[in-house]
Amino acid sequence: MYRLLIADDEALEREGLELMIRHIFPDEFEFLHAENGRKAIQLAEEHRPDIIFMDIKMPGIQGLEAVRQILSKLPSAQIVMITAHDYFSYAKEGLLLGVRDYLLKPARREEVADVLKQAIAVIQEEKRRRNEQLELQEKLAHLLPLAENELTLMLMLEHVQGLELEQLAGLLELQWSKGYAMVLSFPRHSGAAWEEFQQAKREIYETVKQFAKAGLGCLAGPLIGHQLALFIPLPPGRTGYSQRVSSMDWGERLRTLMEQRFGLPVSIGIGSIREGWDGLSRSYREAVRVCADHHDSFSVHHYDDIIHSSGQTAVSLDEEKRLLDALLQRSKQEALERFSMLYAYFEQDGERPLPVVRGEVTGLLLFLARGVHSAAGAEILASLSAAEDPASLRLSAESWLERLLHSLEQEQEHNRSHVHQRALLYISQKYKEDISMEQTAEYVNLSPHYFSKLFRQHAGETFIDYITRLRINEAKRLIAGDQLNLKEICYEVGYKDPNYFSRVFKKAAGMTPSEFRQQHEKQGPC
Template sequence: MFSLLIADDEALEREGLELMIRHLLPDTFTFLHAENGRRAIQLTEEERPDIIFMDIKMPGIQGLEAVRQIKATNPLTKIVMITAHDYFSYAKEGLVLGVRNYLLKPARREEVMDVLQLLIAEKEEERRLRNDQLELQERLSQLLPLAENELALLLMLESVQEVELEQLAGLLNLQWNRGYAMVLSFSKHSRKEWEEFQLAKRGVYEAVKQFAKPNLACITGPMIGYQMALFIPFFPERSGYSQRVISLDWGERLRSFVEERFKLSLSVGIGSIREGWDGISRSYREAVRVCADDNDIICVRHYEDITQSSGQKIISLDDEKKLMDALLRHDKQETAERFGMLYELLEQSEPRPFATLRGEVIGLLLFLCRGIQSGEGGELVSSLNALEDSVSFRRGAQAWLDSLIDGLQEKRERSRSHVLQRALLYIGQNYKEEISMEQTAEYVNLSPHYFSKLFKQHADENFIDYVTRLRMNEAKLLIMEERLSLKEICYEVGYKDPNYFSRVFKKATGITPSEYRQQMDKQSPC
């Protein structure tokens, strides 16, 4: 159903036009009448009609002026001017203003019908497009929180894939890639506190999100275990020191908000400001490292304050890279040695709670998970956070490193096995044709040099010997069948020169193809 406003100073004209349209298109319109331009403007503002039939010459506000004002506030309304021949020049001006069409008085039924059908089709298409747009917006509104969650998880678990991160940032319309992380750590010091947190967990998460996002323009991560992360943009107009003070102030506000509203203890760790998604992910690891222990008198701590004032030793990027390199080379001994050295470096820093040491080591392990593109970061955090003493924690961390290396080796073997199986299948399907090692290497997307080494390692023979063995075995079977000549068999198994085939056959079996056939004939019971 559509609404149609008829604006004409003659009541007889309005009623006649309505009667005509009701007859032409029954049950299609609801009708509104305006006797002048002022009333047409008022009804349009109140009722927002889909279509207006506007007489160009009316007392008071003329039709064209009414059109100008209506189009200013209701640009989607379809307007048809009705005019006599004397005012046709005005009708052309109306078209410039956005009038969709015009009719000459007295309007003929066919013309009215044509105009209305055209406008109805346009309005239906507009409604369809609008519905599609609203549906898309609804789906996008449901997708955006998932995209934000995914982006936060990639940063938290240090699975920094620049392409994926940029896509998610683009979807979220994020115009920043410089910032810092803030980690909220809820107390689990006593069983009672942990149970209270579990009961309030969902409400706490939503409340913190609603409190933080409008004020900090931040990305909020999911609640993992007893921690929640915020990723906050850096405002260029503020200095780094000023931003540090502001971030500490906001950390204190969040702590007070949670403790006052939910009666839960909260400690806050804040990382340093860093460039790029990789840097912001590192800031998260810093925030995890300095999350205050429940018993610490300082409940909101900034990484730069702690490292510059407490004398804590910081693991250098070079040390991290050397550990990563040992891990990627699957060298368990060197990995264990380097990890042990870094663990002791952290452990021997300024005395501090075990929870802080645990956060730093977990952050280091997350960095390694990211480097090898392991998806086990969430499980790592969950399992190691459950360990409450240094001995079992260090043993568990080392076990995780060993399992990461085992996983890498298994993945490599699976990958190599898969590549070899594809290569063997390709050879089996094509060895009767011209086939080369280079063709096969290209098929499995490896360089010829690497493929050659890999093939020999797993097949215990080189490529040429393997293909030759397949061809000779096939030739023996065909010779035994006695349905093809030796020359035909030569071509059948992939050779073009019978003499060359004969030499290869003799080298492989010790006798020529004809001698082999004679032997088979002698052994035949017939």
């Protein structure tokens, strides 16, 4: 049902118009009556009618002025002006205001019906569009948290893939140039305490997310295991040092909130301000590394403070890259040695607490996993988080290094096998022609020297021996078929000289082509 306001200073006109409309559209409208412009404005604001029939000439506030005020509050209202005079002098002003149509008194039944049908069609179309818009907003409301989770996981697990990440950032309307990461690490309970923490995880996550987003405008990652990551934009005009102080203050606020709301101590690590998505990913690794300190297990620490404090230096990014290079080159011994050296630095002769070492090692392995395009980041996080003592942590870390090496070796073997299969397919199509190893190497995009070694490794024979075997086997089949003479068979299998073909055949088969044919004929049925 639609709500229709009829504004006219003549009661007879209002009642007659209502009667006509009730007859044309039974049970379609709820009617409101206004005898002047002021009353029309009041009723419109109070009842929000869908359609308004407004007389132009009324005592007090005139029709056009009433329309102006109503549309300022109800821009979607469908307004039809009614006049007993020639309405053209009012048409321009009314159209500028947003009037839908005009009716001359006395309004004819057909005209009223047409005007209302058009107004109803517009209202229904607007409702349809509005419903579609609301449905889209609802879907987007469900999608945005998923996009935020996906983006933060990509940063945490170092899967920074440009196009996909930019698409997620565009969906979230992010336009960051610089920022930093903050990681909240909750105590690793056991038994009943851990069960209580698990049950409260959802509430903890929502509390941190709402508090941090309201004050920092940040991205909130999922609560994985006992850690929650925030990615925070650098406010414009803020210097690095002042932002470090501000971020420490926010860390203290979050720590206090967790203790007061949930009775939970929490260690908070804050990474350096860095530029771009790669930079945010590295800032996250830094935050993970400083989640716990030498002296107090649960507090707030900034990576820059730890690095600049007495005697401690950051692990050189060059050292991490050298380890990654050793992995990529499948140099197992060098990779293990470099990893052992970095691990010794993380431990510092056993003086650093387990949470600190775990943070350092986790960051390093996530970096390596990303560098070798491994999707094992989530498994690495879960595995290292489960380590309860230094020995099991080191064993788990070394096991993951071995697995990354093994995955690279498997990938290399798969690629080599794929190249070999492409080469065999090419040879099967071309061996009856004047094919060379150089041509085949070029086809699979390898140097002849490397292709020669790779082919022998997979085929167990040289390229020439393989081609010869294919040709001789095909020659035997054709000779047995007894449809071609030996000279024709020579050319058919890729040889240009019948004498050379005969020598090659004898070397491979132990007899000449003629002798092979004679032997085959003797063995055949009489």
